[in-house]
Amino acid sequence: MDHTKHLWRVVLILVLAGAGAIIGRHFLIPKSFGEQGFYRYDSLGDYMTQPVRHGGDAACAACHKDRADAKAGGKHATVSCESCHAPMASHATTEAKTADMPKNRDMTLCLWCHQKLRARPETMPQIEISEHLAALDPEDAKKADVCFNCHDVHNPSMK
Amino acid sequence: MPYMKGEPMNDNKEMKSDAALEVSRRDFLGTIAGALSAVALVIVADDAVYIASGAEPGAPLPAGGYDPDKHSYVYVIDITKCIGCGSCVRACKAENNVPDLFFRTWIERYMVSRSGEVSVDSPKGGYDGFDPSITGDEITKAFFVPKMCNHCSHSPCVQLCPVGASYRSPDGVVLVDEKRCIGCGYCVQACPYGSRFLNPETKVASKCTWCYHRITKGMRPACVEMCPRGVRKFGDAKALHDEVSEIIATKQVHVLKPELLTEPNLHYLGLSMEVR
Numbered sequence: 001m002d003h004t005k006h007l008w009r010v011v012l013i014l015v016l017a018g019a020g021a022i023i024g025r026h027f028l029i030p031k032s033f034g035e036q037g038f039y040r041y042d043s044l045g046d047y048m049t050q051p052v053r054h055g056g057d058a059a060c061a062a063c064h065k066d067r068a069d070a071k072a073g074g075k076h077a078t079v080s081c082e083s084c085h086a087p088m089a090s091h092a093t094t095e096a097k098t099a100d101m102p103k104n105r106d107m108t109l110c111l112w113c114h115q116k117l118r119a120r121p122e123t124m125p126q127i128e129i130s131e132h133l134a135a136l137d138p139e140d141a142k143k144a145d146v147c148f149n150c151h152d153v154h155n156p157s158m159k
Numbered sequence: 160m161p162y163m164k165g166e167p168m169n170d171n172k173e174m175k176s177d178a179a180l181e182v183s184r185r186d187f188l189g190t191i192a193g194a195l196s197a198v199a200l201v202i203v204a205d206d207a208v209y210i211a212s213g214a215e216p217g218a219p220l221p222a223g224g225y226d227p228d229k230h231s232y233v234y235v236i237d238i239t240k241c242i243g244c245g246s247c248v249r250a251c252k253a254e255n256n257v258p259d260l261f262f263r264t265w266i267e268r269y270m271v272s273r274s275g276e277v278s279v280d281s282p283k284g285g286y287d288g289f290d291p292s293i294t295g296d297e298i299t300k301a302f303f304v305p306k307m308c309n310h311c312s313h314s315p316c317v318q319l320c321p322v323g324a325s326y327r328s329p330d331g332v333v334l335v336d337e338k339r340c341i342g343c344g345y346c347v348q349a350c351p352y353g354s355r356f357l358n359p360e361t362k363v364a365s366k367c368t369w370c371y372h373r374i375t376k377g378m379r380p381a382c383v384e385m386c387p388r389g390v391r392k393f394g395d396a397k398a399l400h401d402e403v404s405e406i407i408a409t410k411q412v413h414v415l416k417p418e419l420l421t422e423p424n425l426h427y428l429g430l431s432m433e434v435r
Contacts, residue, residue, distance in 0.1 A: 019195035039326030
């Protein structure tokens, strides 16, 4: 068998290629790739560990029960606390207050929902600001709290 | 090792004449092959142990016992109720750290005149509300359309991702593996709904995740949570007595661009034909 060494060469190359492929695959393909499909399954875990920023009304009511109750009884019952204030996480952690509650006292806050717009459903209470504040001095109309002087924001009937 | 058993290396005169080399070529290659095989064997054994240890697919996810196979999420947007306040857009930005001038959800305002002329605007995605002044012909109908990823069952963005970074999770959410994405932008072009963008901070594709970090904890997506009019509804088709599945089953719902056969899981109530 004069040609045996040629066969061994082929075997050697195949062993090298196979071992190289296994090693390369091990380091190039992430561990959970392909478990459920052509993607890295652990990526789901990456998303799941992202921090939650909006705590929801129940989290707010834990400390601010008076405001939550006022809101629940009025026309702003479906308006989430954090849609006017800010995400809870910037104001409080599980137990402690970390910063002051953000408050937007400008009329822009109210007008996001109540500015009269043609595309807005007619069932939505809307105002044309120039008509609504016609009795006010134009300079006064620009001040903060201009809405809150007449309306309780948490239960927005007339004060 | 089998390749060491061959004939002695008496035929390799060149090798012997090289005084600098103390190891023969055959021995050298044999050692390399042996070492590589050993490493490969260790890896194979390691993987086998990992599989045999009962690490079922999906086992290593964090958070208390969430099983993606037991959920199938659906979403409904009721256009007839939307007031275009932008709460959802602001909530999404804050919840997910979306960079300025990029949007995972946004609101479009459609204004249609009697002649059929359609004008659409979405200033800053509706983040700061909408301009009350109306231009153009007499408007005969106008409405807001909140837009976002449609989380299609057959999404082009998943099909064409060259590296397997875009995928649809077992619970029906289309996601981007940000560690794997190479930022080629193919999916941004492929999405027929314009729901994706390349994040200028991370340089990879980014999109709505239905707030995957929230829904896997039993919470609702931030946009749904912050919507003051109940326009946005999020449900689970595998849950019993699910309100949203009930709406899809019993009401006249529509999806965007059904002709593309992407099978969106985002459904619209009150959709008008002008909406693209």
